[in-house]
Amino acid sequence: MLQQPTITAANSASTGTARSQASRSPVLLEIGILGLRAIEMLAVGATAWIAAAVALDLIPRGMEAAYGNAALIACLFYAALAEVTGCYDIDTRFSVRTGWTRVLTAWLSTGMFLMTLGFLLKVSEDFSRGWALAWFSFGAVALLGTRAAGTLWMRRLKQRGVFNHRVAIFGAGSQGDRLAKYIIGNEKLTIDLVGFFDDRLPERLPEREVHLPLYGNLTDLITRIRLGEVDQVIVALPWSAEKRLQEVVAELAITPVRIRLAPDLATFAFSQRPVVLLGDLPVMTLFERPISGFDQIVKRIEDVVVTSVGLVFVLPLFAIVALAIKLDSPGPVFFRQDREGFNNQRFRIWKFRSMRADRCEADGITQARKDDDRITRVGRFLRRTSIDELPQLFNVLTGEMSLVGPRPHAPSTKAGDRVFSDVVSHYAARHKVKPGMTGWAQVHGWRGETDTEEKLLKRLEHDLYYIENWSVLLDLYILARTVITLAFQKTAY
Structure with missing residues (x-):
């Protein structure tokens, strides 16, 4: 399909027309x-x-x-x-x-x-x-x-243009203009653009950015093909003009040159996306589901194995923390709160309670700040060391979270005076994978209170990078770096 090796580099039309046929x-x-x-x-x-x-x-x-x-x-x-x-x-x-x-x-x-x-x-x-x-x-x-x-x-x-094919574009409208601009700007292609051909009169054609000559109509194009001046024709007509496309292709099909169909205008916006066959039908993959298929199985195995081993070591710590919380202030040991997870589905996150029981917020959440009077003495230590997050290992085992991924936020959390999803229109893109106990943003210092829109944008930028570049090695690197980061962090309150 589009990945065949016949169109392979690009040069300007003026250079191409100057070359003699013998040198090609x-x-x-x-x-x-x-x-x-x-x-x-x-x-x-x-x-x-x-x-x-x-x-x-x-x-x-x-x-x-x-x-x-x-x-x-x-x-x-x-x-x-x-x-x-x-x-x-x-x-x-x-x-x-x-x-x-x-x-x-x-x-x-x-x-x-x-x-x-x-x-x-x-x-x-x-x-x-x-x-x-x-x-x-x-x-x-x-x-x-x-x-x-x-x-x-x-x-x-x-x-020197030795490899170049002489290519004519049939269709001098916006679609053909954008195609010519793409070819001329792509150094990997070996193409000399001959020029445009179109059945419409020049005054009916839109103004073009690419200054290639307009040589004539379909009959003129076929004449040049017969004279051996064209090796390939790319038809750049709107796909919606199905009848006209079929007529043009039928006329060109009797000539001994390769005929190709240019992408429709909308396709240029996704020119870097791969084209695959759906049966015999070529379709363009706009977005893949990240961490899917076998990768999803590998990540789940990683979560279960590492979490199970980790729980063996931290369960004694759980008992000590639970006792400290009870002795410090009245109320439950654990605190549960709604968070948004994979595919924007809500789940209940586990945490050690670090605030006074009567000040814990289930809805309309206000992020903790420096010297926040809601935080207990034990809670301040738990939050500074991130020990309050350890019960989320249970969320990992149940499949609601992963060890590594974008941190889950409460639906009502705000950056400044605006809810996160109102600040960034594509904020929900971070929910294409399971949320994590730690993440790429956290190990780069974007942790703690998100009191400005700039901080939110930085977090989102790092989260999307992780989603697009996931690997087991990246997860292990983040987990190792998390341990180091926790020892020196200053942004968790």
């Missing part, structure tokens, strides 16, 4: 990529023998075939992994950094495969470890060098 060889790009595949495979095999010459005085008698087979298996497996990891995809062809990342991923995976295979076949002891380490090192250097040289070569040819 778009197929050379595919030939170059094919050659790069072959050279990288050869590099894997060649470095195996170079490593043998360096690390071994002599290959043991009878082992020549075994070493040769290992090199052959590595060549084939690397070639397969390079395809799987996207070493030759569009975004790697002109980017050394992206290419190196994927090449190293494929080579590391190849090394792991060979070690696993040797272990399972019980032949790993037959091979020299010095040879294996030398081969792995030389192979990495050879692959990185080959990729850098190949990428620089393709970049130079790209700058």
